[in-house]
Amino acid sequence: MYPYERLFDFSRKIFLAIGCPPEDAQTATETLLSADIRGVDSHGVARLIGYVRLWEAGRINATPNVRIVHETPSTATVDGDGGLGLVVAPKAMQIALEKAKVAGSGWVAVKNSNHFGIAGYHAMKALEHDMIGMAMTNASPLVAPTYSLERLLGTNPIAVAIPANEQPPFVADLATTTAANGKLEMLQRKNLEAPLGWIQALDGSPSTNPNELKDGGALLPLGGDTGSHKGYALGAVVDIFSAVLSGANYGPWVPPFVSFLAPPADPVGEGIGHFFGAMRVDAFRPADDFKNHMDNWITRFRSSKAKDGHQVLIPGDPERLFTEQRMKEGIPLLPPVVKDLEGLGEKFGVTL
Secondary structure: OEOHHHHHHHHHHHHHHOOOOHHHHHHHHHHHHHHHHOOOHHHOHHHHHHHHHHHHOOOOEOOOOOEEEEEOOOEEEEEOOOEOHHHHHHHHHHHHHHHHHHHOEEEEEEEEEOOOOOHHHHHHHHHHHOEEEEEEEOOOOOEOOOOOOOOOEOOOOEEEEEOOOOOOOEEEEEOOEOOOHHHHHHHHHHOOOOOOOOEEOOOOOEEOOOOHHHHOOEEOEOOHHHHHHHHHHHHHHHHHHHHHOOOOOOHHHOOOOOOOOOOOOOOOOOOEEEEEEEEEHHHOOOHHHHHHHHHHHHHHHHOOOOOOOOOOOOOOHHHHHHHHHHHHHOEOOOHHHHHHHHHHHHHHOOOO
């Protein structure tokens, strides 16, 4: 187990070492480690080496000029200037919050960015302002639309955070695929097979090989054999909101996260795209009234009659429990992740 504070200090120093200004290094680290403490191990420090490799390949700008390039009172388009998505996304979400304070809601589309960590972290920024937050992003094409043999979409997550009063907030954070690519990476590190329904082979046949994507296979949309058209539609909405709307790359033109694969030679936009929303609760009804009813909603669903051995959970419950546990006991890291971090430490003179 590694204490949160130790991993935070290590990661911040790595971001500083690649040239991030102190404030951006702090933001990037907080965004990154939010995944580890919420139990989303695939998107936390396990990805730190990936960000560094992208920087080494000249595909991440450590000192971006993140700026608004188009706006109305309630909307904006932001150019991330090739920066870390871990830095660009919080700045864009802050713009959405500021617009919501004035107009009741704020909507921000982002282009020219990179992988932004977990979507839930950005959506949850709205909670402290009695707002509902939304965050989504497109990603490199690893997903085959229903009936397709081609990989045309990313895992394209959606997150929505809704405040309550006495109860913890409602936080839905999900990929639009049966499983995120990070889950496959974790299975690869553990030498385990993937469940049926997660991936297909190059010829479209079902597969349990977590390395299938390296041989031309694809992830599958949420919904399984009879409902994948629904996951496909949700992933497409995320792609359009995040990229077609902002001017980022979309569909098969989204650049890969891994540094050893070159971006497409015929881009249709700039970088990858995100989309953020913030809605003031009191733009619809008094905030306390709404939050009291959210308490009632959450309490009723959580107390519903459940199958033997199970309990009905509210979106955000598992991650909240992980946070409580890991802030006390530390964050577990797989040996391959530790090896990667130690390698980064040796390269930049930082002790893990």
